[in-house]
Amino acid sequence: MDTVDLARALFGSSLGFHIIYATIGVGVPLMIIIAEVMYIIKKDKDYALMAKRWTKGFAILLAVAIASGTIVGVLMSLLFPGFMEIVGQVIALPFQIEIFAFLIEAVFMSIYLYAADRLPAWMRLVSIISVAIGAVGSAILITDAHAWMNTPAGFEMTANGEVINVDPWAAFFNPSFFVTATHVAVSAYMTVAFLIGSIAGLRLLRSSISSEERKYHQKSFMIAVYLGAFMSLATAINGHETAQMLHEYNPRKLAAAEGLFETTDYAPLSIGGWTSREKEEVLYAIEIPYALSFLAGDRFDTEVKGLNEYPEELWPPLYVHTLFNVMVGIGSVLIALSLFAIFWRHVLKKDWPGWVLALFVAGGPLALIGIEAGWCFSCIGRQPYTIVNVLKTADAATKANNVGVLFVLFISLYVVLLFVTVFVMSFYFKRNPVQKELEQRGV
Amino acid sequence: MEESLIAVTILWSFLFVYSMLGSLDFGSGFWGMVYGKNKNTNASAIANRFLSPTWEVTNVFLVLLVVALVSFFPFATSMLGTLLLVPIGLGLILLTIRTTFMVFAHHVQKFGDMLRVTSGLTGLLIPALLVSILPITLGGFIEMENGYPQLMYGKLLSSSTTYMHILFGLSTELFLSALFLTDYAREAGDQSAFRTYRMHTIWLGPLTMVIAVLTIFTMPSEASWLVDNVGENLYGFGMSIAFFLIGYILLFVKKPNGEVGYTRWAVIAVILQYGFAIYAYGSAHLPYMVYPHLTISDGFTNPAMFYQLLIAYIIGLSILVPAFILFWRLFLKDKRYVKQE
Numbered sequence: 001m002d003t004v005d006l007a008r009a010l011f012g013s014s015l016g017f018h019i020i021y022a023t024i025g026v027g028v029p030l031m032i033i034i035a036e037v038m039y040i041i042k043k044d045k046d047y048a049l050m051a052k053r054w055t056k057g058f059a060i061l062l063a064v065a066i067a068s069g070t071i072v073g074v075l076m077s078l079l080f081p082g083f084m085e086i087v088g089q090v091i092a093l094p095f096q097i098e099i100f101a102f103l104i105e106a107v108f109m110s111i112y113l114y115a116a117d118r119l120p121a122w123m124r125l126v127s128i129i130s131v132a133i134g135a136v137g138s139a140i141l142i143t144d145a146h147a148w149m150n151t152p153a154g155f156e157m158t159a160n161g162e163v164i165n166v167d168p169w170a171a172f173f174n175p176s177f178f179v180t181a182t183h184v185a186v187s188a189y190m191t192v193a194f195l196i197g198s199i200a201g202l203r204l205l206r207s208s209i210s211s212e213e214r215k216y217h218q219k220s221f222m223i224a225v226y227l228g229a230f231m232s233l234a235t236a237i238n239g240h241e242t243a244q245m246l247h248e249y250n251p252r253k254l255a256a257a258e259g260l261f262e263t264t265d266y267a268p269l270s271i272g273g274w275t276s277r278e279k280e281e282v283l284y285a286i287e288i289p290y291a292l293s294f295l296a297g298d299r300f301d302t303e304v305k306g307l308n309e310y311p312e313e314l315w316p317p318l319y320v321h322t323l324f325n326v327m328v329g330i331g332s333v334l335i336a337l338s339l340f341a342i343f344w345r346h347v348l349k350k351d352w353p354g355w356v357l358a359l360f361v362a363g364g365p366l367a368l369i370g371i372e373a374g375w376c377f378s379c380i381g382r383q384p385y386t387i388v389n390v391l392k393t394a395d396a397a398t399k400a401n402n403v404g405v406l407f408v409l410f411i412s413l414y415v416v417l418l419f420v421t422v423f424v425m426s427f428y429f430k431r432n433p434v435q436k437e438l439e440q441r442g443v
Numbered sequence: 444m445e446e447s448l449i450a451v452t453i454l455w456s457f458l459f460v461y462s463m464l465g466s467l468d469f470g471s472g473f474w475g476m477v478y479g480k481n482k483n484t485n486a487s488a489i490a491n492r493f494l495s496p497t498w499e500v501t502n503v504f505l506v507l508l509v510v511a512l513v514s515f516f517p518f519a520t521s522m523l524g525t526l527l528l529v530p531i532g533l534g535l536i537l538l539t540i541r542t543t544f545m546v547f548a549h550h551v552q553k554f555g556d557m558l559r560v561t562s563g564l565t566g567l568l569i570p571a572l573l574v575s576i577l578p579i580t581l582g583g584f585i586e587m588e589n590g591y592p593q594l595m596y597g598k599l600l601s602s603s604t605t606y607m608h609i610l611f612g613l614s615t616e617l618f619l620s621a622l623f624l625t626d627y628a629r630e631a632g633d634q635s636a637f638r639t640y641r642m643h644t645i646w647l648g649p650l651t652m653v654i655a656v657l658t659i660f661t662m663p664s665e666a667s668w669l670v671d672n673v674g675e676n677l678y679g680f681g682m683s684i685a686f687f688l689i690g691y692i693l694l695f696v697k698k699p700n701g702e703v704g705y706t707r708w709a710v711i712a713v714i715l716q717y718g719f720a721i722y723a724y725g726s727a728h729l730p731y732m733v734y735p736h737l738t739i740s741d742g743f744t745n746p747a748m749f750y751q752l753l754i755a756y757i758i759g760l761s762i763l764v765p766a767f768i769l770f771w772r773l774f775l776k777d778k779r780y781v782k783q784e
């Protein structure tokens with residue numbers, strides 16, 4: 001691999017690592033708020049314990065989120081200096097404001113963790129709400145920079161590559177900012193809801209737990225099911241708007257996502273399959289007639305642009321079709337699963353059987369795969385550009401040697417950290433099982 | 444003042460803040476490791492009590508420094524990024540190990556020692572790596588290859604300046620953190636920790652001073668421009684030495700209530716000591732970011748961006764100041780936290 005490819009691989013894998021912890025960092029504070037509020041409303045001590053245990057897990061994972069975030073933040077400047085040169089002139093604001101979001105999160109997280117016992121209940125709630133705002137704020141702001149890369153705005157470029165007429169706020173409020181930021185926020189909440197569902201489901205599947213512990217897990221499972229249903233619906237509805245945004249601003253990416261080569265109206269939607277360059281179609285796919293046109297423009301006769309409108313060197317890799325399908329597929333499956341669970345409980349009025357719980361155990365990991373697939377689709381689907389129609393990735397990347405050495409070192413670090421976090425989490429929660437904490441609470 | 448000069452002053456102030464916070468943070472980690480096994484003193488507990496709530500905030504300042512650099516000076520990223528890829532990349536790996544292991548150590552008592560030693564040692568290596576960047580900017584370690592700068596690792600690693608800078612960074616880290624923890628231990632009313640840290644402060648202070656002066660003498664011939672400029676900024680360095688002496692003497696003065704040392708005032712004097720030195724060094728370094736390839740006006744962003752960033756800083760900081768005050772009260776002043784068993 002040459003330096004450019006190494007830089008892309010290193011940066012992409014670092015982001016793929018960061019996003020696991022970052023998503024959890026965005027979602028868990030909301031779960032803690034819900035538990036704290038339920039405790040205030042229902043005066044049920046189980047919810048207080050829930051908030052406490054989630055906070056513990058959060059504190060462990062947050063360390064990795066912050067460390068890996070520091071890595072990606074610095075690596076971006078090191079590996080893509082050509083990109084940062086334009087960022088610094090045009091879209092520096094979200095990066096800058098993000099720092100304040102980080103500070104708010106960091107300050108109030110310490111307060112919530114280490115000063116909770118010295119604070120009145122309302123101050124505790126204010127602290128954790130501030131943490132949640134800081135976390136989702138940082139996600140929204142970084143997504144702003146990402147949205148701007150997809151739909152650049154707020155500057156002009158002269159023929160010799162000089163940036164002029166900069167309007168920092170026009171860049172900030174670029175066309176895809178709101179819809180993309182919403183998608184990122186709701187998909188993070190959805191993911192964490194399903195992760196909590198996985199954990200609760202796993203515990204509930206055990207026959208050996210006490211009835212006290214069973215009740216505890218049922219409550220957290222309930223929160224997961226409802227929040228998961230709501231957020232996965234919101235993700236899909238908003239994802240639909242995101243796709244329409246692509247249709248308007250970045251039809252090349254949409255065409256690659258759908259494996260569409262010829263521009264047509266009444267375009268069909270291909271689900272699954274594999275895009276073939278030679279045959280110029282998606283092989284082995286299920287085709288839904290007219291559906292793509294309808295998705296893109298709410299009308300069956302909407303004209304959807306195909307890849308052949310563009311020279312081939314401007315096509316993104318065709319496998320992004322699969323990445324897109326994985327994301328949408330997982331979204332659909334999880335909506336179905338959570339709505340089904342609600343139906344079972346409230347219409348059929350029955351307890352969830354083991355196989356529903358087992359399906360939920362898979363839900364959390366699936367949602368995380370959805371996040372990874374969605375991001376990789378978005379970033380790889382942007383290729384060969386780093387800033388669409390403005391800056392090619394090859395011109396953005398560093399010219400330094402030695403990227404290969406760093407690549408090996410960083411990947412090893414991530415692998416080790418993945419194992420160590422799993423180990424630390426399971427060690428901690430094995431040492432402090434729910435049962436023990438429920439019993440301690442009694443005395 | 445010229446806009447690029449305002450920008451570099453803000454950036455340099457962030458560097459100053461981070462060098463203070465970072466020294467406390469990494470230094471406390473180190474002391475926490477050294478006294479972790481020692482049952483006779485609470486020195487380790489005091490260090491960790493300071494570290495637990497503050498490391499996140501300190502880390503954000505590091506990110507702030509990087510973001511401010513690339514947003515104020517976007518045209519500097521290309522050169523700095525290429526030159527510093529390896530040292531900063533290694534620094535990031537160490538920082539990650541340190542941050543995560545430090546937090547993990549709180550949760551897994553069984554492996555706490557191993558994790559603490561790792562995070563304590565990486566806490567020494569990181570500042571060493573970070574200060575080794577300074578000599579790179581002085582000139583003499585860069586060669587141009589097809590129009591792109593490359594770092595001459597062999598020359599850098601065999602130069603005595605590099606090692607003097609590293610020694611200076613390490614002694615500063617340990618001196619600042621020991622002094623601060625002396626004061627924090629007093630606040631906590633912990634006599635044994637107080638004596639331990641005061642003892643370390645007393646030998647580290649003069650050592651740091653000697654190393655600082657020696658570092659200037661090892662500057663390579665390529666850096667003679669800087670040495671000349673330092674000669675013209677003697678006022679700042681003189682003030683720095685004066686505040687060091689004041690701070691150091693304050694450690695020995697008896698208070699009316701019989702305690703030895705005005706530790707709080709000593710901390711302030713030493714912060715001023717470093718403040719004067721860092722700003723004097725910074726102005727001696729001007730107008731170069733990397734000698735002789737890059738000046739601050741080469742790197743500077745456009746004025747429209749600059750003013751929006753300035754406004755964002757003012758608004759952001761005014762929101763955050765109350766939060767910081769609350770933070771200070773809860774963790775550095777509140778006796779219930781500071782003194783807990």
Ligand code: HDD
Pocket residue numbers: 150176180181183184187190191235236237238239240242243246253327328329330331332367368370371372373374375376377378379381
């Ligand atoms: C659990 C995660 C998850 C789920 C179930 C979905 N998404 Fe998504 N999607 C993301 C997580 C995500 C993401 C990881 O958050 C992305 C990557 C970049 C971004 O802005 O959000 C994303 C990007 C993204 C994009 C690309 C935006 C761009 O490149 O600018 C589109 C068109 C959609 N999504 C559409 C959908 C649709 C129609 C879904 C229907 C169910 C859907 N997403 C479910």
Ligand code: HEM
Pocket residue numbers: 015018019022023025026062065066067068069070071072073074076102103105106135138139142143184188499502503506
């Ligand atoms: C959209 C995907 C992302 C999300 C949802 C996200 C979210 C988060 C969260 C929740 C944290 C922990 C916040 C804290 O407590 O300080 C974090 C840390 C961080 N992230 Fe990300 N992040 C994303 C992508 C990125 C990218 C692409 C970058 C850089 C280019 C980045 C830079 C950082 C930095 C520098 C930190 C550490 C801040 C600190 O020191 O506290 N993030 N991120």
Ligand code: HEM
Pocket residue numbers: 008009011012013015016018019076080083142143145146372375376379380382383385386387393396
């Ligand atoms: C956190 C979740 C993210 C993941 C998993 C992710 C994934 C990737 C991948 C796989 C690549 C390599 C693409 C290729 O070269 O083929 C990439 C490139 C890149 N991404 Fe993302 N990305 C994420 C978020 C972001 C965000 C929020 C930003 C904006 C601030 C961003 C900025 C970039 C840049 C600058 C590149 C390098 C240039 C390029 O290849 O276009 N990424 N990312």
